[in-house]
Amino acid sequence: MLDLKKIRENPDEVLKLLHQRNTDYQLQPILDLDSQQREMQSVRTELQARSNEIGKIIGEKMRQVGANPQREKIQNLKEEGNQVKAKLAQLEPEERELKAKLEALLLELPNLPSETTPMGKNETENIEVRRWGDEFIPDGSHILPHGEIGEKLGIIDSQRAVKVAQSRFVALIGMGAALERALINFMLDRQIEAGYIEVMPPVLINSEALKGTGQLPKFAEESFKCENDDLWLTPTAEVPVTNLYSQEILEGEKLPIYHCAYTPCFRREAGSYGRDMRGLIRLHQFNKVELIKLVRPETSAEEHEKMVNNAEAILQALKLPYRVIELCTGDIGFSAAKCYDLEVWLPSANTYREISSCSNCHDFQARRANIRFKDKGKKGTDYVHTLNGSGLAVGRTMAAILENYQQCDGTIKVPDVLQSYVKTDCIG
């Protein structure tokens, strides 16, 4: 959520930044509602002050003289109290409605891009920051797409998974399951070494949590919802882990907080019919190890770079070629002020595919989820900055391994760092 005060005081600047996202958001309705609301508030506040005053006077009189004498004066005051109350009863719902409308509009506004986010209208204007591991790019001529080789080796079974669920689900069998589990453990072990505290959060989460990180109200159709409860299947661990701290005032010295979390993630993938129908790239359920940070505002840019490095370290350890993309203003996500994507080399497609997305949300989520910090001895509070990044998407990492480590005989070499986890050096 954007700072209403900032919108009020610098509407032109805010609007300019919003438009960098290549959208046509309007601020005027918000500004109008805001000034109406504030006007109404000052009227209401005065009435309430009078009402409080009447209550006090009556209280005093009752105590001084008991209930008996001066009854008339008290009656008059009570009468006035009733009149004030009647006016308030009229004003209050109106003001509440204004506030609700204002809030609804504010919740629909995306974050402002960071001043360091490159300008651009869509993904074609993203910037490649660096590339790693060109020397590990295999000769692609013999390489089968990961889905195909996986089915062939009997470690991915999508046909049977469809019977149990529907399309865009897979079952991992035998070494497939083992490799997935190995990747999860490996990623967690590395990130814990890098200083992240592991969390196993709920994966069924309520609406408030989704609102806190920005998935609601705008993107309801992206998530699976339980019919009988206010619970949703988490689309990413970012949601439950960040919201662990909602409504809290953290002690300044407890920051930064680093968390990593393995969870399955669930996404409806509405609007992507027909895309990536084979393999592990786009599933309704996939595993991910997520990195989450809550930091002091002045350190968030630096913490963001470090987080990207932590994600890259996994790809480097696995010797998977990748590149780092800095998303432009037209392509960053709703909650992000700045975002880097990591894209891994997929030889069968002869292209890089997103395997991690690392966002700095500044105080956008912290405002929605109301996560603040306070320094001892200083007065007042400030919103933390929240960051999240995949470290990494496990299914896509598996896909990358099945392709980049595919050998001419159709077997898969197990990356060195995983061999102790799966207890073999070759699959197939």
Added chain:
RNA sequence: GGAGAGGUGGCCGAGCGGUUGAAGGCGCAGCACUGGAAAUGCUGUUUGGGGGUAACUUCAACGAGGGUUCGAAUCCCUCCCUCUCCGCCA
């Protein structure tokens, strides 16, 4: 799922219709005392919105939302959550 208890400030804990943003204690900060410290004493110590350059001022908040009342932390209703016992269960 059934029965009961409860949700108050950073924490513990009182208050159960009248000036209570909230006693008391702990913690924390400042000052005094001290050679220095402990102990002691004094003072201060929530958050959010509005107005004001500021000093300051005003409103709101005792799980959430309604209701009764001139006035609610206190009474009534609904919901949420926590705990205990029973049942069920990985």
